[in-house]
Amino acid sequence: MNFIVNILSLGIPFSVALLIASLGEMFNQRAGIFNLGCEGIMAMGAFLGMLIPYSIGQGGPTPGIYNFLGLALAMGVGALFGMLFGFVVVTFRAPQGIAGIGLQMFGVGTAGTLFRHFIGGTQSVPGIDNLPIPGLSKIPLLGPIFFSHNLLVYLAFLFVPTAWYILFKTPWGLRVRAVGTNPRAADSIGIQVNRVRYQALAVGGALAGLAGAYLSLCQAKMFSDEIIAGRGFIAVALVYFGHWHPVKIMGGALLFSLAQALQLAIQGQGINFPYEFAVMLPYVMVIVVLAFSRESQLLGPTALGQPFNREKRI
Numbered sequence: 001m002n003f004i005v006n007i008l009s010l011g012i013p014f015s016v017a018l019l020i021a022s023l024g025e026m027f028n029q030r031a032g033i034f035n036l037g038c039e040g041i042m043a044m045g046a047f048l049g050m051l052i053p054y055s056i057g058q059g060g061p062t063p064g065i066y067n068f069l070g071l072a073l074a075m076g077v078g079a080l081f082g083m084l085f086g087f088v089v090v091t092f093r094a095p096q097g098i099a100g101i102g103l104q105m106f107g108v109g110t111a112g113t114l115f116r117h118f119i120g121g122t123q124s125v126p127g128i129d130n131l132p133i134p135g136l137s138k139i140p141l142l143g144p145i146f147f148s149h150n151l152l153v154y155l156a157f158l159f160v161p162t163a164w165y166i167l168f169k170t171p172w173g174l175r176v177r178a179v180g181t182n183p184r185a186a187d188s189i190g191i192q193v194n195r196v197r198y199q200a201l202a203v204g205g206a207l208a209g210l211a212g213a214y215l216s217l218c219q220a221k222m223f224s225d226e227i228i229a230g231r232g233f234i235a236v237a238l239v240y241f242g243h244w245h246p247v248k249i250m251g252g253a254l255l256f257s258l259a260q261a262l263q264l265a266i267q268g269q270g271i272n273f274p275y276e277f278a279v280m281l282p283y284v285m286v287i288v289v290l291a292f293s294r295e296s297q298l299l300g301p302t303a304l305g306q307p308f309n310r311e312k313r314i
Contacts, residue, residue, distance in 0.1 A: 003269065007261045008145045013219065015250075015257035016156040017042070017211040021235035022242070022249045023163050024207025028082075029239055030167065031200035032180035032303040033089065036100025039232025040107020041081045041205050042212035045074035046227050047111040049213025051118065053125045067128050071152075071213050078209020081107065082201035090197050093307035104232065112225045119223070127221035128152065150218050159207075163246040176200050180301035183308040193308045208232070230283075237286055243299045252289075259285045 021038055028035045052070040081103065088099045128150045136147040167173040175196045178186040183193045211231075216223050234256060242249030259282040266273050 007265050010261035011258035015253040017214050019156050019253040021208050021211035022238040024204035025235050025239045027200045028204040030180045031176045031197045034096045034305040037103025038208050040104040041078050041208035042228045042232050043108045043111040045078050045209030045212025046216040047115050049074040050125050050216040074209040074213035075206040079202040079206040082205020086198045086201040090194050096305050124222045127217045160246045160250045256282050
């Protein structure tokens, strides 16, 4: 039983970075923008998230404030990167796949370079500690699994119903879905397609930056060049897996993270299982699930990846 509890209690916090980044990517793709640069924005968020706590927050009277300033900086720069990507693919209508790969390489490279210049070496930060919920965290079995995590874990799962409400119950969410489904029809009824796409990219970038900062402030409590470890690309895949729906995306993030937790638990228990296969397990699971999700192509935004040119005739 302890083995299962350990897997579940590890899997939930492991899922947070993926969940937040996937929700951001969902807004991008719902607006018709395919952003492969999520990995680069997460890398910048991871570096910037720990920059303020490391530079001025350690030893201060209220170090917790600097952690949240780091989160705010990561989100702000993430939103800026999202809009920079929009300038390339929305305004100049560059191929989104190529531009996304460029953003990924730029973000990862810039984060690593800035880290070595301003910090250098392996440096840790106090980060954001767990915040067990009084009473609930003492419940046998359920307490360690659900109620013994840091504040961002709880907030991340609140983002799911919030994202659902914004996407399906607000005028802005309707405009996002409209420009991702049929931008020409949306334009004909007065929706400013490019403006909505820029807004969606800013939201997606902010969430990707927050996801990266979560990794450096809550999970690893340090920065390294490999801290993102492909999570940005996994987040893109989870949007397809979740059929562009927040609740299904949450399920995909949990599934991947539980597989990751299982891999660590297998190694920790000393089970005779090849290490290489244990490390591969979460990624193989994503590939297998995507291979059997053929209906995803029918459920996605029909204008995904297509630039909008108002002057172009049909």
